[in-house]
Amino acid sequence: MKRSGRRPGNQDTRTSILEVARRTFAEKGFDKASIRAIAGDAGVDPALVHHYFGTKEKLFLEVMNAPINPGELIPQALAGPREEAGIRLIRMALSVWDSPAGTAALAMFRSALSNEWTARLLREFVVTQILRRAVRELIVDPEEAPLRSALVATQIAGLMVVRYVLRLEPVASADPELLATMIGPNIQRFLDEPLD
Amino acid sequence: MKRSGRRPGNQDTRTSILEVARRTFAEKGFDKASIRAIAGDAGVDPALVHHYFGTKEKLFLEVMNAPINPGELIPQALAGPREEAGIRLIRMALSVWDSPAGTAALAMFRSALSNEWTARLLREFVVTQILRRAVRELIVDPEEAPLRSALVATQIAGLMVVRYVLRLEPVASADPELLATMIGPNIQRFLDEPLD
Numbered sequence: 001m002k003r004s005g006r007r008p009g010n011q012d013t014r015t016s017i018l019e020v021a022r023r024t025f026a027e028k029g030f031d032k033a034s035i036r037a038i039a040g041d042a043g044v045d046p047a048l049v050h051h052y053f054g055t056k057e058k059l060f061l062e063v064m065n066a067p068i069n070p071g072e073l074i075p076q077a078l079a080g081p082r083e084e085a086g087i088r089l090i091r092m093a094l095s096v097w098d099s100p101a102g103t104a105a106l107a108m109f110r111s112a113l114s115n116e117w118t119a120r121l122l123r124e125f126v127v128t129q130i131l132r133r134a135v136r137e138l139i140v141d142p143e144e145a146p147l148r149s150a151l152v153a154t155q156i157a158g159l160m161v162v163r164y165v166l167r168l169e170p171v172a173s174a175d176p177e178l179l180a181t182m183i184g185p186n187i188q189r190f191l192d193e194p195l196d
Numbered sequence: 197m198k199r200s201g202r203r204p205g206n207q208d209t210r211t212s213i214l215e216v217a218r219r220t221f222a223e224k225g226f227d228k229a230s231i232r233a234i235a236g237d238a239g240v241d242p243a244l245v246h247h248y249f250g251t252k253e254k255l256f257l258e259v260m261n262a263p264i265n266p267g268e269l270i271p272q273a274l275a276g277p278r279e280e281a282g283i284r285l286i287r288m289a290l291s292v293w294d295s296p297a298g299t300a301a302l303a304m305f306r307s308a309l310s311n312e313w314t315a316r317l318l319r320e321f322v323v324t325q326i327l328r329r330a331v332r333e334l335i336v337d338p339e340e341a342p343l344r345s346a347l348v349a350t351q352i353a354g355l356m357v358v359r360y361v362l363r364l365e366p367v368a369s370a371d372p373e374l375l376a377t378m379i380g381p382n383i384q385r386f387l388d389e390p391l392d
Contacts (some may be wrong), residue, residue: 113309113361123364150358150367151378157362158354162346165309166353168249168319182347182389186382193378 014052022063026117030060030124060125064108068101071130078134085191087184093156093175097164106164109157113165127153138191142162142191151190158185210248213238218259222313226256228322256321260304264297267326274330278295281334281387283380289352290372293360302360305353323349334387355379356375 020042024033035056039046053059057071077092078085096102112118127149135149136142159179162168172181216238218228231252235242249255273288274281292298308314323345323370331345332338355375358364367375 110309111308113357119362123362127362127364147366147370150364153362153364154354154358154367154379155351155382156354157357158350158352161309161353161357162350165350166315166319166323168323168346168349170343171350174343178391182386182391183350184265185389186351186385189382189385190378193381195378 002022017049018063021059025060027065029120042054068096068105074130078138082138086187087180090184091180094179109160118142144195148190152187155186206358213245215258217255221259226317264292264301266322271330274334276335282383283376285383286376286380290375305356340391344386348383351382
């Protein structure tokens, strides 16, 4: 059998960092887990963790076996004309979920629905870190970002549940563009509508 | 031990009808299961099934141990001024889910997220039967009822997921009236917005 170029020793170190990271994220959540602490528990230098995995975000995606990086996709979808951000977000979400990588994203979402650990991570990572940060760029008052991004999350999570989990027709097989047109403006309302 | 007034014989018949009904709903789904077939398999007269359980809808709710009857609640919420139907629907949903009965409703919803059988029943019963029927009364073109009610379902399911399953703040502890005001008009859009 052909061996990869990577030496076994490195592979072991990499695996043991991942194991420590998995445990640390589970115990402390995404926010409170630090590369420094993970490196310490794994008995390696923090620089080595960065060398293998890059940022904490990327280490986390590796731990979760995430096939996509929402940290890149969401801001990308929300960039561009502000008044079409809602439609672009739905269009991007559907194109990812309908792709082969979508199966794994859906598996993670399903797991979050029945597993407190995954729920917490999804909450902290996808929503608190990424979605909220992206929404903050789009709205007038940054203090409203937590509520507005959680409202956006209701519509996105619901689309995922109805189309892929409950597979309710005609949404289950509807054309993505029709769904983007129908649902996008609701996302937009969650960004723009006065909160009182 | 004190016995209830109902004679054991009747209780046995009732239980065996429920068992047959559970199996029949599981095999055929809500639509294709008939009181006549259930009665036949249980070896009783269809009139007796009606006597014990009322309609097929009520028999189904009994099988599912449903603490509430969405067949009464949803049309009730949607009655009244047409232009406020969305807000009333969200207000009603939150008042049920926040109530003690809501725990059981949430358990059923969770189960539908991981169990194909429950998913199918939820789909057929709550959405196809009840929500769709209610939506049909509110819209101009009845042929659009399937798509419009499935879109309404995305927003309602998403609210349930974010508030009760992922427990994402600030939606998890937000005032129901704020949520109704923010989300209701999106439901309304799903009823009114032209579909092309």
